[in-house]
Amino acid sequence: MQQLYELGQRLRNRYIEETPFLSSTFTSAEVYVRSTNIVRTIESAKCLIAGLFQQKQKDIVSILTTEAESEILYPNYHGCKLLKVLSGPRWAELSTLPGIASDLQSILSALGIAAHQHVDFILIRDDMVARETHGLPIPPVLNSWRNTVEDRAVDMMCRLYEPSKSEKLQLSVGSLLHLLLDNIEKKLQDSSAEANRKLFLYSAHDTTLIPCLMALEIYDMKWPPYAADITLELHQHRQTGDAFVKVSYIGQDQLIPGCSGVYCPLQEFKQLLSAYTLNPEVYVTRCNSTGGPTEP
Numbered sequence: 001m002q003q004l005y006e007l008g009q010r011l012r013n014r015y016i017e018e019t020p021f022l023s024s025t026f027t028s029a030e031v032y033v034r035s036t037n038i039v040r041t042i043e044s045a046k047c048l049i050a051g052l053f054q055q056k057q058k059d060i061v062s063i064l065t066t067e068a069e070s071e072i073l074y075p076n077y078h079g080c081k082l083l084k085v086l087s088g089p090r091w092a093e094l095s096t097l098p099g100i101a102s103d104l105q106s107i108l109s110a111l112g113i114a115a116h117q118h119v120d121f122i123l124i125r126d127d128m129v130a131r132e133t134h135g136l137p138i139p140p141v142l143n144s145w146r147n148t149v150e151d152r153a154v155d156m157m158c159r160l161y162e163p164s165k166s167e168k169l170q171l172s173v174g175s176l177l178h179l180l181l182d183n184i185e186k187k188l189q190d191s192s193a194e195a196n197r198k199l200f201l202y203s204a205h206d207t208t209l210i211p212c213l214m215a216l217e218i219y220d221m222k223w224p225p226y227a228a229d230i231t232l233e234l235h236q237h238r239q240t241g242d243a244f245v246k247v248s249y250i251g252q253d254q255l256i257p258g259c260s261g262v263y264c265p266l267q268e269f270k271q272l273l274s275a276y277t278l279n280p281e282v283y284v285t286r287c288n289s290t291g292g293p294t295e296p
Contacts, residue, residue: 001043001044001047002047003225003226003227004044004045004047004048004051004226004227005047005048005050005051006051006227007048007051007227007229008047008048008049008050008051008052008053009051009052010051010251011048011051011052012051012052012053012054015199016052021198022052022198022199024053024054024056025053025056025057025058026049026052026053026056026057026058026059026061027057027058027059028059028060028061028062029059029196029197030196030197030198030199031049031197031198031199031201032064032197032199032200032201033045033049033061033062033063033064033201033203034063034064034065034073034200034201034202034203035063035064035065035073035202035203035204036065036071036073036074036203036204036205037065037066037067037068037071041203041204041205042063042065042203044203044227045063045201045203046061046063048201048203049061049201063203072175072176072179072283073176073202073203073204073205073208074204074205074207074208075087075171075172075173075207075208075211079287080171080283080286080287081287081288081289081290082171082286082287082288082289082290083168083171083172083287085290086167086168086171087160087168090159090160090168091160094120094156094159094160095120095156097159100121100152100155100156103121103148103152104120104121104152107124107142107145107148107149110141110145111139111141111142120156121149121152121153121155121156122153122156122157124142124149124153125149125150125153125223128142128146128149129226133226150222150223153223154221154222154223157207157210157223158214158219158221161210161211161214166275166276169211169214169215169276170275170276170277170278170286171278171283171286171287172211173208173211173212173215173276174276174277174278174283175278175279175280175283176202176204176208176212177212177215177273177276177277177278178277178278178279178280178283180200180232181270181273181277183200184232184234184243184245184266187234188234188236188243188266206223206224206228209224209228209230210223210224212230213230213249215273215275215276216230216247216254216256216272216273217256217257217258217272218247218249218254218256218257220249224250225250228249228250229249229250229251230247230248230249231247231248231249232245232246232247233245233246233247233248235263242265242266243265243266244263244264244265244266245263245264245266245269246262246263246264247264256269256272257272258271258272259272
């Protein structure tokens with residue numbers, strides 16, 4: 001939770017102290033907070049808000065959630081039938097691929113874990129990082145495997161969401177990307193009932209960030225650390241009214257491939273994401289369909 005509080009402090013420094021964009025006190029009219037309905041992400045959102053506003057608030061901080069079946073803040077294998085059909089066999093195949101399979105067999109043997117227990121590198125990595133973060137010991141045998149575990153976990157995610165095959169990325173984060181663009185469009189039109197809203201916060205997961213980074217073509221082949229964040233800023237030219245989007249990842253501005261600059265013209269930004277965005281109606285239709293074109 002400390003990492004999220006510090007992220008809130010970084011955002012406070014950026015959007016309140018350096019640039020007086022947000023009010024120094026939380027108001028629900030200005031800030032929207034949404035989380036997956038999981039305790040750790042809800043708590044993460046609370047800690048971020050505490051760091052951002054230093055526990056000063058005019059309103060109660062409401063953190064919105066939704067039912068698991070309709071959640072779009074992570075790749076929803078349970079709510080999206082087609083995503084499960086496409087990804088299920090791939091998940092099973094990943095641990096049998098050359099290199100990954102031999103490394104996994106060696107590390108499971110060293111740990112005394114039977115192969116039928118279905119432990120993979122992502123689960124091993126999660127356990128190692130959680131233990132280290134909370135000051136708990138890890139099995140000594142894992143020390144020599146640390147880099148391999150990290151590399152193989154990333155390798156598994158990259159093979160699962162190969163950007164050259166866009167359908168899994170679409171079904172994983174396409175609705176979320178559409179939502180972010182929709183927030184931008186509504187703000188520009190100023191037609192929303194929440195016209196004063198300045199900040200949309202979404203508390204999600206590392207397995208949300210990775211496919212989003214892949215869709216943006218800025219994934220650095222490293223597993224996102226705790227409290228990693230992707231920030232989209234909307235800027236508008238004072239004279240022309242032209243809109244631009246600036247993307248940052250863990251506080252570092254990103255030059256998105258296909259954009260003419262770090263401040264990416266909105267139309268360019270929408271175009272580069274067009275291969276992945278899905279509006280809600282299309283998302284639901286595709287998810288409920290197990291026929292049509294699929295990926296190998």
